[in-house]
Amino acid sequence: MYNENIYNLEPYNVEWAWVQALTQDNITFNGLSLQNENFIISSTTFDNSHLIENDIFNRPLTDWVWELNFFFREKVVTMTWYIKSDNAENLNNEVDRIKKIILQNSKNLDIKVNWTIRRALATCINADSLFIREHYHITFLPIEIQFRASEFFKETIRQNITLSWKTAWFIEELYNDWSAKSNPLITITFNSATSVTEIIFTNSDNNITINETILSWDIVQIDVEEKQVLINDAEVDYSWIFPRLNPWTNSYQIEIDWTKNFDFNLSYFNTYL
Numbered sequence: 001m002y003n004e005n006i007y008n009l010e011p012y013n014v015e016w017a018w019v020q021a022l023t024q025d026n027i028t029f030n031g032l033s034l035q036n037e038n039f040i041i042s043s044t045t046f047d048n049s050h051l052i053e054n055d056i057f058n059r060p061l062t063d064w065v066w067e068l069n070f071f072f073r074e075k076v077v078t079m080t081w082y083i084k085s086d087n088a089e090n091l092n093n094e095v096d097r098i099k100k101i102i103l104q105n106s107k108n109l110d111i112k113v114n115w116t117i118r119r120a121l122a123t124c125i126n127a128d129s130l131f132i133r134e135h136y137h138i139t140f141l142p143i144e145i146q147f148r149a150s151e152f153f154k155e156t157i158r159q160n161i162t163l164s165w166k167t168a169w170f171i172e173e174l175y176n177d178w179s180a181k182s183n184p185l186i187t188i189t190f191n192s193a194t195s196v197t198e199i200i201f202t203n204s205d206n207n208i209t210i211n212e213t214i215l216s217w218d219i220v221q222i223d224v225e226e227k228q229v230l231i232n233d234a235e236v237d238y239s240w241i242f243p244r245l246n247p248w249t250n251s252y253q254i255e256i257d258w259t260k261n262f263d264f265n266l267s268y269f270n271t272y273l
Contacts, residue, residue: 027079029122029147030107034081038094042080042142046111049179049273050075050152075273077109077122077147084140091139095131102145103127109147110156117156118272120149152180154269161266165191171253174245176270182245183225184268192216194259203243203252210238214260 027034027041035041050073083098085091102124109122124130126146133141163170186201196214200207201222208222210229221230224242228235243252245268254264 026112028108028110029101030104032101034079034098034101038084039098040082040084042082044080045076045078048075048077050149073150075120075149075153076125077149078144079147080142080144082140082142086139088138091137091141095141098143099130102130109149111153116270118153119156120151120153122147122149124148153272154182155271156269158267158269163264165261166254166264167261169253169255170264171251174250174252174266176245176248176250178247178271179273180247180271182268182271183242184222184245184266185225186222187265187267188220188254188256189263189265190214190216190218190220191261191263192259193218193262196256196258196260198255198257200255201243201252202255203250204246206241206243208238208240208242210236212236214256 033039083091083094085094105123106121107123108119110117110119112118124145125148126144130143130145131141161172161174163172188199190196193214193216197211199210199212199214199220208229210220210222212231214220214231219230219232222238222242223230224244227242229238230236245252252266256262
């Protein structure tokens with residue numbers, strides 16, 4: 001059985017690693033617990049990646065095949081639990097409680113990993129085959145739930161990098177241990193600005209350019225998640241590509257023309273396959 005986490009932190013031959021699961025919320029769906037003393041997880045495919053779709057091109061009259069791109073599609077997380085109770089009536093009540101929790105569309109599936117919560121919108125896709133009850137399932141019952149997540153799992157707490165009172169372009173490095181790209185929110189607050197008409201934010205090989213007249217106390221936001229650029233909450237035009245943050249290593253920079261003094265904030269979620 002699992003204790004503090006869905007992943008045991010001690011070898012199986014350690015005696016106290018075999019205690020019953022605790023009642024804290026290690027796995028929740030729509031804020032309701034799927035891990036307690038009566039609902040104990042046995043196995044999970046959570047560590048598996050999203051499905052990958054290849055975009056290929058077959059060149060006519062040859063045997064050549066080019067891979068144009070590949071995409072991550074949905075991720076199916078299969079989890080096996082054992083429901084247990086002290087009598088048949090309470091077992092039936094627990095089954096009804098579980099159905100009420102999981103048979104909801106596109107709700108937050110939260111899973112605790114290394115003391116942090118990873119979250120994705122998910123939907124149960126095997127509602128017609130959750131329970132297969134044998135004649136001897138009186139006070140316990142196995143159940144397998146398949147959740148489909150169409151997005152990457154993200155930690156629920158934003159990370160922030162802040163640089164204050166910058167007066168010239170700069171380049172910074174960001175190292176991480178994620179496994180998926182993250183969509184940051186970049187905020188540039190101008191303490192002063194004279195003749196500023198161009199802002200370029202670059203990460204690795206991608207950059208976005210904003211050609212607007214910037215004044216003192218203007219706030220510029222580049223929202224990669226929502227694919228929009230705002231100046232003082234008003235949407236403006238841009239050119240090129242919204243830069244995402246890569247797994248492992250990032251080298252990002254900001255370039256602003258003419259005279260300026262600004263604060264820079266890079267906000268993002270740690271993101272995982």
